[in-house]
Amino acid sequence: MTDFADMLQGYRRFRNTGWSEQRERWDELNEGQSPGVMVIACSDSRVDPAQIFDTSPGEIFVVRNVAALVPPFETTPGLHGVSAALEFAVQVLGVGEIVVMGHGKCGGCKAALSHDLKDAPPGEGGFVHNWISLLDGAREVVIDRHGDDRSREVERAMEQEGVKVSLANLRSFPCVRTKEKAGTLKLVGAFFAISDGQLHLLDEETGVFSPA
Numbered sequence: 001m002t003d004f005a006d007m008l009q010g011y012r013r014f015r016n017t018g019w020s021e022q023r024e025r026w027d028e029l030n031e032g033q034s035p036g037v038m039v040i041a042c043s044d045s046r047v048d049p050a051q052i053f054d055t056s057p058g059e060i061f062v063v064r065n066v067a068a069l070v071p072p073f074e075t076t077p078g079l080h081g082v083s084a085a086l087e088f089a090v091q092v093l094g095v096g097e098i099v100v101m102g103h104g105k106c107g108g109c110k111a112a113l114s115h116d117l118k119d120a121p122p123g124e125g126g127f128v129h130n131w132i133s134l135l136d137g138a139r140e141v142v143i144d145r146h147g148d149d150r151s152r153e154v155e156r157a158m159e160q161e162g163v164k165v166s167l168a169n170l171r172s173f174p175c176v177r178t179k180e181k182a183g184t185l186k187l188v189g190a191f192f193a194i195s196d197g198q199l200h201l202l203d204e205e206t207g208v209f210s211p212a
């Protein structure tokens, strides 16, 4: 397992290669960022968007959280971290695309389906349960369709429904709706299957994810 000492060795490799070889690029980035795409992904250590899409620094603006979720537009008091990042990406950076990427074997989606954490207090699972309650509507859809079955196929259905929830919630933000309608912002639903490393893209007309 990697610890921080290993990571420091990685940092030194980066300084000797990644950074020095691309010195010009870093000088450009020092002036500012202008990523064209925002990616919303899960915090899961296996699904790093920069690695999966083989991007370089400055190319994608990323938010990662449990289960790659976007909350709905809300003006209630609170600390709306995802909404703040979204607002910055859309209104300040002016990204042209937002990709929501769910993934296989997602622990957050699994817990959303099982409701295993429903009685956990904050700090012992309660925060996670509260966050993934964003998926309660999707959970009902999946349970209506599959009953008590908790096979891998059903878990995947939950993971993919989660992407649709985040897309719908993105569209609850006026700035997203307006720009999508104007054709200056495009939303993409994606799903990365860890088992075979295959990226799937959502066809929003049919609701089906197919290999990219």
Ligand SMILES: [Zn+2]
Binding pocket: 042, 043, 044, 066, 067, 068, 103, 105, 106, 107, 108, 109
């Ligand atoms: Zn996950």
